[in-house]
Amino acid sequence: MRTTTSRITRRAMLAAAAALAAGGAWAQGDTVKIGVILPMTGPSASTGKQIDAAIKLWVAQNGNKAGGKKVEVIVKDDAGVADTTRRLAQELVVNEKVVALAGFGLTPLALATAPIATQSKTPMVIMAAATSSITEASPYVVRTSFTLPQATLGLADWAAKNKIRKVVSLVTDYGPGNDAEKYFAERFTLDGGTVIEKLRTPLRGADFAPVLQKVRDAQPDALFVFLPSGQGAAFMKQFAERGLDKSGIKLIATGDVTDDDQLADIGDVALGVVTSHHYSAAHNSLANKKFVEAFQAANKFRPNFMAVAGYDGMRLIYMGLANSKGAGGDALLAGMKGQVFESPRGPVLIDAQTREIVQDIYTRKVERVNGQLYNVEFDTQKAVKDPAKVK
Numbered sequence: 553m554r555t556t557t558s559r560i561t562r563r564a565m566l567a568a569a570a571a572l573a574a575g576g577a578w579a580q581g582d583t584v585k586i587g588v589i590l591p592m593t594g595p596s597a598s599t600g601k602q603i604d605a606a607i608k609l610w611v612a613q614n615g616n617k618a619g620g621k622k623v624e625v626i627v628k629d630d631a632g633v634a635d636t637t638r639r640l641a642q643e644l645v646v647n648e649k650v651v652a653l654a655g656f657g658l659t660p661l662a663l664a665t666a667p668i669a670t671q672s673k674t675p676m677v678i679m680a681a682a683t684s685s686i687t688e689a690s691p692y693v694v695r696t697s698f699t700l701p702q703a704t705l706g707l708a709d710w711a712a713k714n715k716i717r718k719v720v721s722l723v724t725d726y727g728p729g730n731d732a733e734k735y736f737a738e739r740f741t742l743d744g745g746t747v748i749e750k751l752r753t754p755l756r757g758a759d760f761a762p763v764l765q766k767v768r769d770a771q772p773d774a775l776f777v778f779l780p781s782g783q784g785a786a787f788m789k790q791f792a793e794r795g796l797d798k799s800g801i802k803l804i805a806t807g808d809v810t811d812d813d814q815l816a817d818i819g820d821v822a823l824g825v826v827t828s829h830h831y832s833a834a835h836n837s838l839a840n841k842k843f844v845e846a847f848q849a850a851n852k853f854r855p856n857f858m859a860v861a862g863y864d865g866m867r868l869i870y871m872g873l874a875n876s877k878g879a880g881g882d883a884l885l886a887g888m889k890g891q892v893f894e895s896p897r898g899p900v901l902i903d904a905q906t907r908e909i910v911q912d913i914y915t916r917k918v919e920r921v922n923g924q925l926y927n928v929e930f931d932t933q934k935a936v937k938d939p940a941k942v943k
């Protein structure tokens with residue numbers, strides 16, 4: 553009967569959360585709390601590490617006051633388990649009376665929590681998860697990361713323009729992988745190419761041997777890959793071990809695979825790999841140079857796209873609180889919508905209609921710069937909206 557009990561508890565918690573929102577529990581006192589839930593342990597721990605470091609950098613640089621209130625950040629570890637994320641979110645809303653929820657390392661964790669945001673009218677800032685549908689799961693969801701459709705279309709165009717005719721796609725078998733597979737194939741087909749085989753690997757379990765054998769047998773011009781942040785190094789190692797880097801099959805991917813967090817581990821096999829994404833630590837702007845320098849001075853590692861979304865997510869919450877004069881709920885949500893600012897990634901806008909980030913998407917190639925590997929941007933698509941929401 554454990555399930556029944558936990559269901560009743562969950563319903564009671566949601567009712568308590570709704571009651572709290574109606575009373576504006578966050579409005580009492582001169583402190584507002586931000587509840588951040590991240591995978592600090594488990595297979596996606598690198599995402600938690602990056603976002604946590606970026607949040608700390610934001611607070612160190614901008615202080616702990618916003619909208620006339622003292623800001624307190626509470627970070628909780630969900631180890632990448634959706635039931636844990638949802639429980640932690642309930643506790644943060646009901647017990648800590650947080651003004652905003654933030655983090656969310658993987659799509660299932662964000663989707664499990666969205667009903668709590670809706671019930672309690674708590675803005676929920678997605679700093680990592682990237683399945684397009686997440687912003688539709690609750691009117692209180694706002695995203696500072698990206699969507700896979702957004703990151704994928706430009707790469708399909710690049711492939712078609714660069715004599716690639718036959719592609720095999722390989723994605724992780726869940727939300728963002730489905731989006732990447734679908735949007736790549738649709739666009740590449742419009743461009744005159746063919747996706748001859750669509751392969752998938754499970755989210756848990758990094759044995760790529762079976763799918764890599766299929767890629768070799770299919771002999772495409774290129775292999776298009778999406779894997780979530782943290783799996784790129786294991787994949788690239790096996791790609792090289794099986795000699796695929798010397799097989800004439802070109803590797804193209806979303807930037808999640810040649811992640812700045814793992815590029816040094818991946819090593820020279822990454823050289824020449826073309827990807828598309830919204831952030832590279834090598835992005836050439838003053839704002840990014842300052843961000844990367846400060847981040848590296850505070851940490852022993854390079855910021856990746858997760859760090860930037862965490863940093864921008866904090867900026868968005870601070871801007872929202874300034875606009876709402878420290879209030880939460882609908883006033884804070886309204887204060888976040890339509891914000892325009894310069895991120896280390898480039899200019900961004902939070903679309904007031906979709907609550908989705910609009911941003912430049914870059915085509916990049918892995919090159920050695922001053923002895924280190926970087927995703928060097930060579931082409932830009934300006935102000936890309938999530939294509940899944942463009943009617």
Ligand code: VNL
Pocket residue numbers: 596599657658659660680681682683727728779780781782808
């Ligand atoms: C997701 C998408 C996660 C892209 C990722 O890394 C990523 C997700 C942890 O939506 O689950 O790179």
